[in-house]
Amino acid sequence: MNITVIYNPTAGGGRERRLRHFVRALEEGGGKVRLYHTRAPGDATRYLRGLADQGEVVVAAGGDGTTNDVINGLNPGVALALFPIGTANVLSRELSIPRRPEAAAKVVLDGRTLNVTPARLNGxxxxxxxxxxxxxxxxxxxxxxxxxxxxxxxxxxxxxxxxxxxxxxxxxxxxxxxxxxxxxxxxxxxxxxxxxxxxxxxxxxxxxxxxxxxxxxxxxxxxxxxxxxxxxxxxxxxxxxxxxxxxxxxxxxxxxxxxxxxxxxxxxxxxxxxxxxxxxxxxxxxx
The missing domain is CATH 2.60.200.40 (Tumour Suppressor Smad4)
Incomplete structure (x- = not known):
């Protein structure tokens, strides 16, 4: 499975150690991981829109703001996954996404798919x-x-x-x-x-x-x-x-x-x- 991980280093004060455990668990489970560190608001959207192939899954590693940035660059048909390391993580709570890196990686690799309809605010x-x-x-x-x-x-x-x-x-x-x-x-x-x-x-x-x-x-x-x-x-x-x-x-x-x-x-x-x-x-x- 080809996986793109978008990591916001400022989310929740930064969680580099947990990110390393998460990426290692993905790779040990058979995932081929491409990791990108965002640099500013909107950077995830710009980066994803520039990729010809985003993989089967894009992971938003951060909080709700990071997820928002990711979904605005997500290609049709590509699945979205979450690694909750932000301040509030409302969407992760809604979906019962585990915070432990190994458990969150298992959801990416082996979880089920839920169809959720986003909304648009002024586009x-x-x-x-x-x-x-x-x-x-x-x-x-x-x-x-x-x-x-x-x-x-x-x-x-x-x-x-x-x-x-x-x-x-x-x-x-x-x-x-x-x-x-x-x-x-x-x-x-x-x-x-x-x-x-x-x-x-x-x-x-x-x-x-x-x-x-x-x-x-x-x-x-x-x-x-x-x-x-x-x-x-x-x-x-x-x-x-x-x-x-x-x-x-x-x-x-x-x-x-x-x-x-x-x-x-x-x-x-x-x-x-x-x-x-x-x-x-x-x-x-x-x-």
């Missing part, structure tokens, strides 16, 4: 989620140097700093042609958020639909209730949070507002989000 693929409002502000303003040093704590600090901005901007979000207003929204392909927190019990990677969570009330108190509910997996039960299934979503705002996808800033509103026509083949463990 760019994302696999897990996109966010506007508070969610996007947190991602946009996170200190990247601090993130490399303390991991998830950098996001917690950014969350605290952005609390008092919530409610200042109202967004128009159109869900499959139905216009609605909200003060923040998360458009998700999966159940989890920030690693282990259950964001939506209605979402699922195997479904051919997105789940749109809209925060329709202003005020710090409401936002704090939502965050508390997220911790215990009850976000969708908060009065004032609407959760709708959708295939196409558009978002507009009165001013220049950021948008995030898979945990990284990806541009500005307005945004058009829709499911792709064809799925991506993901390597996952046998149930």
């Amino acid at each position: 760019r693929r994302f696999m897990v989620m996109a966010g506007i409002g508070y969610d996007a502000w947190v991602v946009d303003q996170v200190d990247l140097i601090l993130k490399r040093r303390v991991g998830k704590l950098a996001y917690v600090i950014s969350m605290i700093r952005q609390l008092f901005r919530y409610g200042q901007v109202q967004y128009r979000i159109t869900v499959d042609g139905r216009p609605l207003d909200c003060f923040s929204a998360v458009i998700t392909n999966g159940r989890y958020y920030g690693g282990s927190f259950v964001l939506s019990r209605e979402a699922g990677l195997a479904k051919r639909s997105l789940q749109v969570l809209m925060f329709q009330r202003p005020g710090l108190g409401f936002l704090l209730r939502c965050l508390a509910a997220l911790v215990v997996g009850r976000m969708e039960r908060v009065d004032g949070v609407a959760s709708l299934s959708a295939e196409k979503v558009t978002v507009t705002a009165p001013g220049l507002e950021p948008v995030q996808a898979d945990g990284d800033p990806v541009g500005w509103l307005p945004a058009e989000i829709e499911l792709e026509p064809a799925p991506v083949k993901l390597r996952v463990p046998w149930a």
Whole structure:
């Protein structure tokens, strides 16, 4: 099996030793490995698009941002696999990908294939989620140097700093042609958020639909209730949070507002989000 491994050396603060164990396990299992170290955001996409033959499988060795970079350069028909060494690894948690190098390598070599439909945000693929409002502000303003040093704590600090901005901007979000207003929204392909927190019990990677969570009330108190509910997996039960299934979503705002996808800033509103026509083949463990 020909395998291309895309490694982000800044993901999770860098995990060179675990990467070596992972690559060795692939090779001992019969894989022919081509390893590429990324140098900057977008580098994985550029590198993969320049390959005439990407192999049977491309492995994203990093976090959700690395995976996002990889899927935007992935050729049709090539399988995607994950080696979770990033900060949150939401997609890996969704798919129950093991963190131990030898076990993760076994999934690449011997796992089953799961078809997952990505979405596109203004033409760019994302696999897990996109966010506007508070969610996007947190991602946009996170200190990247601090993130490399303390991991998830950098996001917690950014969350605290952005609390008092919530409610200042109202967004128009159109869900499959139905216009609605909200003060923040998360458009998700999966159940989890920030690693282990259950964001939506209605979402699922195997479904051919997105789940749109809209925060329709202003005020710090409401936002704090939502965050508390997220911790215990009850976000969708908060009065004032609407959760709708959708295939196409558009978002507009009165001013220049950021948008995030898979945990990284990806541009500005307005945004058009829709499911792709064809799925991506993901390597996952046998149930």
